[in-house]
Amino acid sequence: MTGTQVDRTDLAARARLEEALLRRRRGAGGGIGVLPRPAGELRFRASVSQEGMWASLTDGTGPDPTIMAGVRLRGPLDVAALEDAWNAVAARHETLRSAFRTESGVLTQVVAPGLRLPVEVVERTADEFAAFVWEQEARSFDLETGPPARLVLVRLAADDHIAVLMLHHIIGDARAVEVTVRDLAAHYRAALEGTPAELPPLRVQYADYAAWHRERLAGPRGAELTAYWLRRLAGAEPAVLPADLELPERPGTVGAGIDVPMPDELYAAVSRLAAERATTLYTVGLTAFTVLLARRSGQRDVCVRAPISYRDSSDVRDLIADFSNDVVVRTDLGTDPALGELLEQVKAATAADFAHHDLPPHLLEPHLPDPGLLTRLFHVQFTAEEEFETPATLGGVRMEPVVPVRRHVLRPLNVRLRYDGRRAHCIVLYRTEQFTAGRIEELMREYYGVLAEMAGQPENRVFGPGNPPPVGGFPD
Numbered sequence: 426m427t428g429t430q431v432d433r434t435d436l437a438a439r440a441r442l443e444e445a446l447l448r449r450r451r452g453a454g455g456g457i458g459v460l461p462r463p464a465g466e467l468r469f470r471a472s473v474s475q476e477g478m479w480a481s482l483t484d485g486t487g488p489d490p491t492i493m494a495g496v497r498l499r500g501p502l503d504v505a506a507l508e509d510a511w512n513a514v515a516a517r518h519e520t521l522r523s524a525f526r527t528e529s530g531v532l533t534q535v536v537a538p539g540l541r542l543p544v545e546v547v548e549r550t551a552d553e554f555a556a557f558v559w560e561q562e563a564r565s566f567d568l569e570t571g572p573p574a575r576l577v578l579v580r581l582a583a584d585d586h587i588a589v590l591m592l593h594h595i596i597g598d599a600r601a602v603e604v605t606v607r608d609l610a611a612h613y614r615a616a617l618e619g620t621p622a623e624l625p626p627l628r629v630q631y632a633d634y635a636a637w638h639r640e641r642l643a644g645p646r647g648a649e650l651t652a653y654w655l656r657r658l659a660g661a662e663p664a665v666l667p668a669d670l671e672l673p674e675r676p677g678t679v680g681a682g683i684d685v686p687m688p689d690e691l692y693a694a695v696s697r698l699a700a701e702r703a704t705t706l707y708t709v710g711l712t713a714f715t716v717l718l719a720r721r722s723g724q725r726d727v728c729v730r731a732p733i734s735y736r737d738s739s740d741v742r743d744l745i746a747d748f749s750n751d752v753v754v755r756t757d758l759g760t761d762p763a764l765g766e767l768l769e770q771v772k773a774a775t776a777a778d779f780a781h782h783d784l785p786p787h788l789l790e791p792h793l794p795d796p797g798l799l800t801r802l803f804h805v806q807f808t809a810e811e812e813f814e815t816p817a818t819l820g821g822v823r824m825e826p827v828v829p830v831r832r833h834v835l836r837p838l839n840v841r842l843r844y845d846g847r848r849a850h851c852i853v854l855y856r857t858e859q860f861t862a863g864r865i866e867e868l869m870r871e872y873y874g875v876l877a878e879m880a881g882q883p884e885n886r887v888f889g890p891g892n893p894p895p896v897g898g899f900p901d
Contacts, residue, residue, distance in 0.1 A: 456740070457738065457741070458636070459628070459629055460632060460636060464538070465538055466536065468536075469632035469636070470532070471525060471531075471534050472634070472635035472638060472639070473635075473788065474750070474785045475525070475595050477786065478490070478594065479525065480787065482568075488565070488678075489566055489593060489594075490594035491593055491594060492591070492593075492594060492597040492601065493558070494589075494602045494826070494827075494828075494829070495587050495829050496587070496606060496824055498586045499585050499823040499825075500584055501821055502584070503613075503617060504546060507544055507578070507609075507616075509612070509616045510609050510610075511542055511544055511609060512541060513616075513622065514745075515542050515572070517608060517624070517627065518608075518627075518744065519534075519631065520574075520744075520745050521596070522537045522538075522572060523535060523572070523596065524537075524572075525571075526569050534631075535571075536632070540571075542575075544578055545575065546580055547577060547578070547579055549579050550581065554579060557579060557589075558830060558832075561829075562833060573592070573593035574590075574591065574592045574593065574596065574597070575591050576588060576590055576609075587827055589829065592745070598734055599749070600736060600748065601745045601748075602813065604743055605745055610824075614819060617820045628740050629744075631744055631745075631746035634741050638783070641783075642783070647784070650781050651784065651789060654784060655793070657753070658755070658793065658798065658802075661726070661798065661802060662726065662728070663801040663804060664724065664804075665724055666805060666837055666838055667718065667721040667838075668838075669863075669864040670859050670860065670861060673858050677858060678835070679832060679856070679857055680831075680834030680854055681854075681855060681857050681862065682852060682853060682855070683852075683853050685850060685851045685869045686850045687851065692848060692849045694877065694880035694881065695709055695710075695876050695880055697880070698880045698883075702768060705809075706809050706849075707809040708768065708775060709768065709879065710876070711771055712764075712767055713875040714729065714807045714872065715727050715754075717872050717875055719756075719887055720887070721868075721871075723888075724758070725758045726755070726756075726757060727756045728754070728755045728756075729756075731778070731807060732808050733749065733752055733779055735748050735782050750783065750786075752781075752782050754771070755774070756774065757770070761888045763883060763884050764879045764884070764885050765879075786799050804838070805838045806839040807842075809844070810842075810844075811843070811844060812826070812844065814845070828852070837856045838854075838855050838859075840872070841853075853865055853868075
């Protein structure tokens, strides 16, 4: 069994354990209930997370927060069947048929009983695809009329297309893209064969979860979460960015990205390390990223934004919706720990932080002594995720994922470690006002060097010879 296979097994086991613990905490009968659904247009109160996002949209600056993905389709594509499949997915998921309106002072999700979603088809060459992505990124959604999603088919040739999926972040996260592509493929196959799609029924919809989550936060759980994060973030300071350009007085959001393959031998070593330490590639990658930031700055107290998907129940695992939340993983390097010791420390810290993940930041912020703290802590991000798998072929069409390169980035520095059973790579998004391409390439060489050091020399200290002396401090 390979290290990566061990890691996947560990991830699955941890997911089952976490779900069992969460269900135990909820108590008997504490599952998600199903709201009444009379005939016609449906109205539900938006989730607490959607309310926070809605408030952040009112400033009107920058492009809409969207989740974008692409799939290359080579072969005889049936566009009519694809559109039928897209509408079958919308019929299955209420979020794709939703609009959002403030009614009597309450943000409301308005679900249309039936809605025909078109698949737009545009003609472009391969060289024009990057510019097309930027056009789509700048194209806003009208959330008050809906729908908050679109599927555009870029025709490169008669038998060569790229399907570009865009979900507004108010109804989508990374897992939602996987669910959408999976359901779309199942319904496309069904449309070609004239048979029902082979998908399990959905017991609940996102509106049911939203009501359950709101009730949960209004009880003791909300107070418990607030108290935890107030303790965790007391005295926290933002990570010092390893930038090589001076921050302009009025920073923008224009950025760039690079995709850096991880050497196969390094991926094998990192996978073995994760298996030996009974942890995940996420924890190993985050630890190395923390070391990189600390060595560059000398900080002994490093905070990194860590997006987490809280699909804690199997009831919501296959919904198209936004189940993401932002937590801050704070690492104490005051004792100059060995790399192996730090990995154990980060493993414990992330377990505790992720167990307290379900408080949206906008509900925590009013309780903080500095209301702008979370925004500053969120300026550097790390995440790790398995590549979502697409079928190799579909009705005679070959499929392969495409990563659209976007023009705007949400924060100055974002590192995404992505992997599957064979290889790994890092996608780095950065703001060009603060980083040159040369600096990002340099940082990634150092990052892979730290990973190799962790795997081969775990006894090395974080602040060793040639690294800056530690500055600042983690509160006692």
